[in-house]
Amino acid sequence: MIEKRKPLAVKEAINQILKFSIKGTSEYVSLQDSDGRYLAEDLIADHHVPPFDRSPYDGFAIRSVDTTEASSENPVEFEVIDEIGAGAVSNFTLRKNQAIRIMTGAQIPSGCDAIVMLELTKVYKKNEKMFMSIKRRFSSGDNISFKGEDTKKGTILVKKGTYITPGIIALLATFGYSKVAVGKKPKIGIIATGSELLEIDEPLVPGKIRNSNSYMIESQVKRCGAEPVFFGKLVDDLNTCYEAVKQALEEVDFLITTGGVSVGDYDYLPEIYQLLGANVLFNKVAMRPGSVTTVAEYNGKLLFGLSGNPSACYVGFELFVRPIVRTFLHSNYPHLQKTKAVLGKDFLKPNPFTRFVRGRMSFSDGTLIATPVGLDKSNVVTSLADANIFIVLPGGTRGYQAGDLVEILMIEDQIGSDIPWAESFK
Ligand SMILES: Nc1nc2c(c(=O)[nH]1)N[C@H]1C(S)=C(S)[C@@H](COP(=O)(O)OP(=O)(O)OC[C@H]3O[C@@H](n4cnc5c(N)ncnc54)[C@H](O)[C@@H]3O)O[C@H]1N2
Ligand code: MOO
Numbered sequence: 001m002i003e004k005r006k007p008l009a010v011k012e013a014i015n016q017i018l019k020f021s022i023k024g025t026s027e028y029v030s031l032q033d034s035d036g037r038y039l040a041e042d043l044i045a046d047h048h049v050p051p052f053d054r055s056p057y058d059g060f061a062i063r064s065v066d067t068t069e070a071s072s073e074n075p076v077e078f079e080v081i082d083e084i085g086a087g088a089v090s091n092f093t094l095r096k097n098q099a100i101r102i103m104t105g106a107q108i109p110s111g112c113d114a115i116v117m118l119e120l121t122k123v124y125k126k127n128e129k130m131f132m133s134i135k136r137r138f139s140s141g142d143n144i145s146f147k148g149e150d151t152k153k154g155t156i157l158v159k160k161g162t163y164i165t166p167g168i169i170a171l172l173a174t175f176g177y178s179k180v181a182v183g184k185k186p187k188i189g190i191i192a193t194g195s196e197l198l199e200i201d202e203p204l205v206p207g208k209i210r211n212s213n214s215y216m217i218e219s220q221v222k223r224c225g226a227e228p229v230f231f232g233k234l235v236d237d238l239n240t241c242y243e244a245v246k247q248a249l250e251e252v253d254f255l256i257t258t259g260g261v262s263v264g265d266y267d268y269l270p271e272i273y274q275l276l277g278a279n280v281l282f283n284k285v286a287m288r289p290g291s292v293t294t295v296a297e298y299n300g301k302l303l304f305g306l307s308g309n310p311s312a313c314y315v316g317f318e319l320f321v322r323p324i325v326r327t328f329l330h331s332n333y334p335h336l337q338k339t340k341a342v343l344g345k346d347f348l349k350p351n352p353f354t355r356f357v358r359g360r361m362s363f364s365d366g367t368l369i370a371t372p373v374g375l376d377k378s379n380v381v382t383s384l385a386d387a388n389i390f391i392v393l394p395g396g397t398r399g400y401q402a403g404d405l406v407e408i409l410m411i412e413d414q415i416g417s418d419i420p421w422a423e424s425f426k
């Protein structure tokens, strides 16, 4: 008799897995290599920015008090006593009606309390000396970029657990982080099972297809910030697969298998979990695609038994593996971001189980549109190329029409969410 599996609600399935989520260790990498990683320590300003009062313009440093009488009819004359570019510091202190020619980024000279842009001055020479005149008044503080106006020393600028973007790289460089503490990438083992699978460079022969899942998973593993370790594609043979799974488990933090997880004659994963003595958390989820997704725990390590069907495999990864990886990486936002969008075209299939329709988001006049892409079948591979969202259609509904408001999960977003999106789902 075929085993009858009891489907678990998606929310329950994710909660079961999260119980086994762990934070990984951290490591130091060079600033350039920290791109796209997750900060393992707060980024703190260790000095004021800017570190000194500086000029935001190319112009002249003056004392505003000397401009009190300046007007278009009464230009006020200044003697130019020095000139400095960014990086240079003037040794002079401004006295009455003196100016220093100063370029953008240079430190404000002592005595100066305002900067006049070059365009507002007339520059001329008299008796071998440089002069300039201005025709308007300036107030103290005009055009000065003050020390600490960007940020003050000691401010926590980015919290640990944040995904490192180019803007954060700029801050890390500003504060001299030549080495950056980041969450260590988990090693994720990948095993593809299936006697029908060909290598990607093999020609097609009757009954066989090329292995696409393991490459897809490798790419998903990298997209979510982990390190893939491919252990090969295996024929459907119990002993071969069991030995490979057992060996791989010793070398990785998490293991993903694809295929062989359903109830068929050559689906050996259920037996492998038994032989290992692994604790199966669930082997059926009330969702489409990916209802056969199985997750087991073995000595604290999670084994993700993803479906062999490409779309089901893809969805299973994003829903179940991604939050575990992101937690491991110290992210404070391990969950997929969820938002609402307007359905771009009819989706009339009734939904006994919660459905994760591969879709693409776009904007139209400021409205977020979610359009299903390709055939909505679990064995379909082509729809994945265009997908950047899952449209979540809750179980027990009769289908949806274009214009309906639907919830979407953003699978290409790197920031994530601290709110488990599945909380509101059955
Ligand atoms: N009697 C039942 N049959 C099936 C059930 C069920 O509940 N009762 N569930 C169906 C569902 S739902 C799914 S999903 C699939 C899951 O199958 P498996 O995870 O056991 O995967 P396989 O049988 O190994 O392969 C399924 C399908 O996927 C293709 N495949 C496998 N690996 C790859 C790969 N690396 N790259 C590309 N394509 C791959 C494989 O050729 C098959 O076509 O079971 C249903 N059956
Ligand atoms: O697991 Mo299957 O993908 O529900 O079609």
Ligand SMILES: [Mg+2]
Residues within 6 Å of the ligand: 259, 260, 261, 262, 263, 264, 266, 267, 308
């Ligand atoms: Mg099968």
